[in-house]
Amino acid sequence: MLRIEHLTCHYGVIRALNDVTITVGDEGIYAVVGANGAGKTTLINSIVGLVRPTSGSIQYQGEELTVLPPHEIIKRGIALCPEGRKIFKTVTVLENLYAGAYTLKDKKIIQDNIESVFELFPRIKERQKQVAGTLSGGEQQMLAIGRALMSNPKLLLLDEPSMGLAPFVVDLVFETIEKIHLERKIPSLVIEQNSEMALSIAKYAYVFEVGSLTLEGTGADLLQSEEVKRKYLGA
Numbered sequence: 077m078l079r080i081e082h083l084t085c086h087y088g089v090i091r092a093l094n095d096v097t098i099t100v101g102d103e104g105i106y107a108v109v110g111a112n113g114a115g116k117t118t119l120i121n122s123i124v125g126l127v128r129p130t131s132g133s134i135q136y137q138g139e140e141l142t143v144l145p146p147h148e149i150i151k152r153g154i155a156l157c158p159e160g161r162k163i164f165k166t167v168t169v170l171e172n173l174y175a176g177a178y179t180l181k182d183k184k185i186i187q188d189n190i191e192s193v194f195e196l197f198p199r200i201k202e203r204q205k206q207v208a209g210t211l212s213g214g215e216q217q218m219l220a221i222g223r224a225l226m227s228n229p230k231l232l233l234l235d236e237p238s239m240g241l242a243p244f245v246v247d248l249v250f251e252t253i254e255k256i257h258l259e260r261k262i263p264s265l266v267i268e269q270n271s272e273m274a275l276s277i278a279k280y281a282y283v284f285e286v287g288s289l290t291l292e293g294t295g296a297d298l299l300q301s302e303e304v305k306r307k308y309l310g311a
């Protein structure tokens with residue numbers, strides 16, 4: 077379980093997160109939704125040690141993460157699929173996948189993980205020898221998720237997986253996130269501006285507004301909430 081308590085983060089004098097407390101359980105899909113600038117990426121980057129909080133704690137399976145460097149946090153089994161995908165565009169699809177397994181030494185396990193990613197994404201298998209920058213936006217997002225899965229994570233963090241994708245591709249990405257939950261039993265934290273999609277698959281979700289947690293509840297309850305409908309769902 078991931079437990080974040082009273083987390084506050086600054087960039088210089090800018091306070092990006094203010095006293096945020098959230099929990100991500102060992103099973104299911106969790107979501108953080110909110111507008112651009114709400115502090116979503118800051119939250120996810122603080123979990124993996126890329127942003128150092130001003131105060132508060134982040135505990136994973138009882139261990140404090142805020143004192144660990146990013147590579148140690150990754151070794152604990154937390155994988156990040158970053159905002160904007162950040163795939164390595166000039167190398168092949170397969171090389172991108174290998175890059176995701178850099179914490180693993182056992183060649184057999186790495187090969188098994190490749191097969192397992194190919195099973196999840198047949199398109200990625202078909203295109204494994206292609207230079208990654210030539211993939212479509214949706215395929216690049218699948219590759220980014222596949223790369224994150226290469227480390228055999230115990231917790232998957234996804235930062236705006238639907239960003240910049242056509243609506244039918246967005247559907248596909250969210251179906252994949254559900255599949256990872258149902259078939260691989262990997263818990264995930266999905267950060268999204270696309271509130272409707274994220275809430276519709278989330279077991280439990282948090283709403284952020286300018287750095288603060290303003291609402292929380294099951295995905296289903298938040299989808300029904302008048303406040304959420306008015307502010308985020310264009311109702």
Ligand SMILES: Nc1ncnc2c1ncn2[C@@H]1O[C@H](COP(=O)(O)OP(=O)(O)O)[C@@H](O)[C@H]1O
Binds near residue numbers: 092110113114117
């Ligand atoms: N590297 C940075 N330097 C200064 N301010 C930043 C930096 N990254 C984010 N911010 C600011 O922190 C706030 C939260 O940003 P961010 O976490 O990226 O929000 P979100 O992911 O929800 O769009 C915003 O006001 C943003 O401008």
Ligand SMILES: [Mg+2]
Binds near residue numbers: 116117118159236
């Ligand atoms: Mg962001």
